[in-house]
Amino acid sequence: MTQEELDALMNEGDSGLQGIDGVESTQEQATSEDVVANEGFDPNNFRVHASKHWPPPPPDKDHKVVHQLDDVTRDTEVKAGEVFDQLDIISSNAEEIIKSSKKIKSYLTAQEELFSKLVEHFPNVESFKSALESTRSILDEVALVSESANNCSDAILQAMDIMQFQDINRQRIERVINVMRALAQYMNSLFESKIDDTKRVASAVYITGDDNPNIADAQDIENLIASFGQKK
Known part of the structure; x- marks a missing residue:
């Protein structure tokens, strides 16, 4: 204008x-x-x-990505092993319950046959009838216990399958770590130099064009040169 x-x-x-x-x-x-x-x-x-x-977070121990991922994979593996140990204990106890229930069922079946014969020969004896009914009732309870133990075993197998999936996730994280480490090594190799950083010239803090009051412009430089000429 x-x-x-x-x-x-x-x-x-x-x-x-x-x-x-x-x-x-x-x-x-x-x-x-x-x-x-x-x-x-x-x-x-x-x-x-x-x-x-x-700005990004500082590279301290709380923000180093690979360190945190290594901690996650290590803790996941340790805790997964502990969970498998507990599941194995539960599975063993469930198997023991199933075995014991079979023994109890065998004994009660024999008692049922005995009381059935007694009731048949002595129909007027109420104690035989009562014992037969109690035996049959306990047999039903034993069947429920055995079924519950079998259900626990099935649930434990499913839990182990789920934990296998967690282990797959841990392996995925480890693969990501390996890719990140390979990329970091590649970048270090790409930017490496034959000159040691301690032998390099220090970089200028301010350059021409920076909007900073500490930078000397052309007039300041001329005044400085003129002041040198005036000194005796």
Whole structure:
């Protein structure tokens, strides 16, 4: 914009300035919409997203990814072994219950046959009838106990299958760790140098173009040189 155009706008008053603001505002909005359309992201949302995730966490022991994954796989393997041990104990006890129930059922079956014969020969003796009914009732209870023990065994087998799936997940995590370590080694090899970092020249803190008050501009440098010439 030339000086004549600026003077004309100043003479028109606030309406002219408002027109400029409106044009600039429209241009900024159009530019923002073009960015969204061309690049597929919203600058405002991008700034919010960046503010939540930057800077990244420091590389201490609480944030080292591979260390944490190693801890997860180690603890998972240990706890899975402990769970398998407990399931094995429960399975053994269930098998013992099934065996004992078979022995009890065999004895009660013999008692049922005995009391059935006694009731047949002595129908008027109530104690024989009562003993026969009790024996049959206990046989039904033993059958329920045996069925429950079998159900426990089946549930234990299913739990072991589920724990096998957990072990597969642990192996998947270990595979991810191996890929991450291989990638890290590749990146280290890619960026390695023949020069030791301690022998490199220190990088400049500020360079030309940085918006920082500590940077000396061309005028400051000329003044500094002129001051050297004035010293006696």
